[in-house]
Amino acid sequence: MTDIDARLLDREMKKGSAELIVLSIVEGRARHGYEISKLIEQRSGGRLSFHIASLYPLLYRLEERGWLHGRWVEKPGERRRRFYELTPLGKQVLARQRDTWRSFVEAMDLITGEQHA
Template identity: 35%
Template sequence: MSKDKKDLLQGTLDLLVMRILKAGSRHGYDIVKRIELLSEDTIRVGEGSLYPSLHRLEKRGYVQAHWAQSETGRRAKFYNLTPEGKSMVQEKESYWLEFTSAVNLVLKNA
């Protein structure tokens, strides 16, 4: 049971990360802050799960990384979506919307 839960969360985090990166390349800390901002501080992403998620996506070829100057002038690792990542985020997003609206329907009408 706990395994399912973790998978679900992991999948969700991957979706959120990729969706954020769709707008352009960002470094890890930026992604965390962006998610917090957009979710109005509801979702707090642990650093302990963000970086493994990024590395996993990189390993799977959906995300690419490069080093560049950050806004503070310090070198940072920036991530952006690969073409495969872009089509993947499309797919995942529509799946998520379908899924949540179905869940909402059940919750509303039950």
């Protein structure tokens, strides 16, 4: 696989799992966009990164769907930031997406596992 192919595959896989990733990151508590981006990179061991330019449109879409609730927070000496938290509907969606992801991974293991080599 060429570097171009690998980058394209990485981009497509990231697009397909972006909602699950973001919903999982904000599950524990409300977070702002920059923090979400940094946590994705940190928790993936540097294997995944979301640029702010692509992350914010995703956050807005998730908020429009009612899966996230955003609120502006201002602190003295800092610029205001929008914090996102899961809504009850977002928690349901996250649970369904996790189940779907687990089923997908299990199916991929069945297809690509070493027992078939």
